[in-house]
């Protein structure tokens with residue numbers, strides 16, 4: 001027991017004693033409200049004691065433009081405690097929404113995911129991230145008295161990789177009859193450009209995050225991380241998750257990182273290291289494209305397999321790391337543009353890791369967006385900057401129909417408006433998902449650790465849950481978790497930022 005815990009325990013004893021005396025003197029009718037009052041008093045005392053914890057020193061949080069900015073600093077355990085404490089209500093809320101989705105799609109109970117986290121993932125997590133994850137649980141419990149434990153948190157951190165990579169692999173291994181159809185997700189539209197493609201000849205990077213609106217509306221954290229070891233990080237992220245996970249981030253040694261996932265990826269290595277751990281580690285410790293590749297490959301488990309789009313502002317070089325499980329490939333250039341919209345391009349990766357994907361069909365979301373990136377980036381060669389990148393992330397040109405219409409094939413995705421859905425990801429017609437936020441930065445901004453970010457559809461459109469659910473009762477199961485997703489303004493965030501007075 002440390003000092004702060006002793007202090008908290010002492011406060012609790014005093015309160016409990018007082019409540020018991022008062023209880024003895026009151027009538028039975030008052031017992032329910034007395035009990036409520038006691039619970040509230042204990043909770044308040046716990047929060048006061050937790051707020052005095054020395055691990056919170058230096059950490060802070062504020063809200064702007066629809067985002068929550070969170071500054072974490074120190075050793076891994078302290079950063080975890082700060083994260084858990086300062087985002088406690090958001091973590092509990094996000095955990096409820098995410099775990100419901102994981103159980104719904106896989107038809108597995110939560111105990112299944114806890115077991116996978118405990119037995120398969122936890123032993124391979126680096127010690128510093130184990131400490132950080134434990135810290136999150138401690139901070140969360142100190143603030144709200146949450147029942148979540150570290151197995152819950154690890155399963156939750158792996159929400160992109162357990163349900164859509166591990167479970168389909170396991171179903172196949174176990175030759176499960178009547179297993180639910182599960183497909184790896186197709187998250188995001190992104191590009192990184194450099195040299196003669198950009199206005200100033202330096203790197204420009206932009207990304208919008210595609211996911212369910214249920215999860216996406218909660219993907220509203222800007223993490224400013226000053227770790228004891230490794231580089232300073234500025235990234236967007238999800239409450240309670242230690243990696244950016246969608247992904248968009250920069251580090252103080254000059255690395256700029258984003259990605260889009262590989263559609264219809266298949267494969268999993270149960271002996272590998274969780275993707276969320278490798279992705280966080282690479283952003284924290286890689287100072288070059290080669291180091292990034294090395295960290296991502298070490299223990300590659302095939303989870304959340306991405307086309308990583310990278311920039312090194314020190315050299316002006318950009319790269320694409322197509323990270324399959326059986327195959328991978330790296331392209332790099334100091335004069336070019338690399339775009340992603342959830343399609344693998346290396347023949348070997350396609351053959352071995354995404355054999356079902358059809359790279360020809362112009363009607364599919366990944367291929368239609370690929371064609372649009374080609375057009376849009378070529379049209380704007382030599383003019384690309386952050387302002388233009390923000391506009392591109394909100395683009396609604398559908399190359400398959402050759403018209404303007406926000407749908408599942410546009411860079412700014414609105415699948416809730418599409419009678420087709422996205423069959424490659426098992427997104428049924430009118431699936432409430434699409435582009436949920438956007439970010440952009442360039443080499444100059446990255447040097448000053450600055451990014452632009454917009455919450456909600458990057459085009460500025462709003463999603464309203466109530467009319468949607470009324471029109472689409474097939475998604476009624478999401479009702480407890482599906483909220484309005486209103487677009488905020490493009491907002492600048494920087495490392496070490498203080499809230500506006």
Ligand SMILES: [Zn+2]
Nearest residue numbers: 406412457459
């Ligand atoms: Zn849009």
